[in-house]
Amino acid sequence: AVRQSLYEQLDKRGLLPSSDKEPFKCSSICLVGQTRPLEPKEFQYPDDDFCTFEGILLDDKPIYIVIFTTAEKTICWMLLEFLNQSTSKTDENFCPSEWGPEAADAMCKEVRDYPAVRGMKMGDLIDATPKEVICKVMLEEKLFETWTYGRTVLLGDACHKMNPSGALGAQTAMGDAVVLANYINTLTTVESEEVEKALRAYKEERYPLGKEGVETSAAMFNIYQQISFLPLAQDKCQIKAMYQPSLENTRPKNMTADALNIE
Structure with missing residues (x-):
């Protein structure tokens, strides 16, 4: 709010650089949450004091899922949906209604069947997570x-x-x-x-x-x-590798x- 107010005043005076007027670069949508404390039979992780970090990159979708445990026997999870030029959004068409509780709930329904880890699906984690701690945000990047x-x-x-x-x-x-x-x-x-x-x-x-x-x-x-780690290249040489x-x-x-x- 402070930056927006300051920039609005500077823009009216013609003192705001053009680069600061450009929209944010938005690279992905992030859905995050933390489950309630789980019982050992629900937890599916070793019952010890060590925290476990696991990540999954889906084969057929631009989705990356991160899951890690805590000492309180909860599971923190994050789902990243990578955006391309056609699906990315900027603050020019940003709609606050898209990022309220309803939007998070809608995205949760879309990803329920995505695989998580240890035989679980995202739906299992979502069901064990209080709605008030599930958040959907757009990850923005910009240097002013x-x-x-x-x-x-x-x-x-x-x-x-x-x-x-x-x-x-x-x-x-x-x-x-x-x-x-x-x-x-x-x-x-x-x-x-x-x-x-x-x-x-x-x-x-x-x-x-x-x-x-x-x-x-x-x-x-x-x-x-x-x-x-390195992207696969289409090798068109006459001699096969x-x-x-x-x-x-x-x-x-x-x-x-x-x-x-x-x-």
Whole structure:
């Protein structure tokens, strides 16, 4: 809300860079939840103090499912639906009604039959999860150029929204807060000129790290979308490549060995 209000005022004055007017890049839709504490017979995991992390990339759908256990005998789960250019959305046509409880419930119905882990399906996890802790969100990415104006300053997601795949969002936001607090602490006067100078110094120090965080998170997200660590290439050479067990194991079921030009 602070950024939107600030940008609206700057735009009216013709002071907002064109890049800050562009919509967010939206790479995926995320459905998340956490089950209630489960009984040992429901849990299907070893009854110990260790947490287990498992992930599934579906063969026939752009879906990645992450499941991990907690010490409280609950299961945290996340379903990522990767978007392409035709299915992605931006804040230009963002509809708040699409992201309320009804939208989460509708998506839960769509994914109930998707496989989870250990013989479970997503429906089993959804049924064991209180509705109030199920959330559907769109994962947005953007690095803003305008971080300060006058005495107003932005930090965290307000100036660099990162894909959570890199696990850098909270860390970078806390770094922003520490650096900003240090600059504020060194002020010897509250005159506007000195305050604005301190805020500009804060941006100069944190902007490179914010940029790096956005780019690194996007790169980590792209790894999740691949069927294996390296994408399979269509080899059209006259001499077929030697049989490689590791390559064969990662070959999609709908792709023949001939398509890869493998003996």
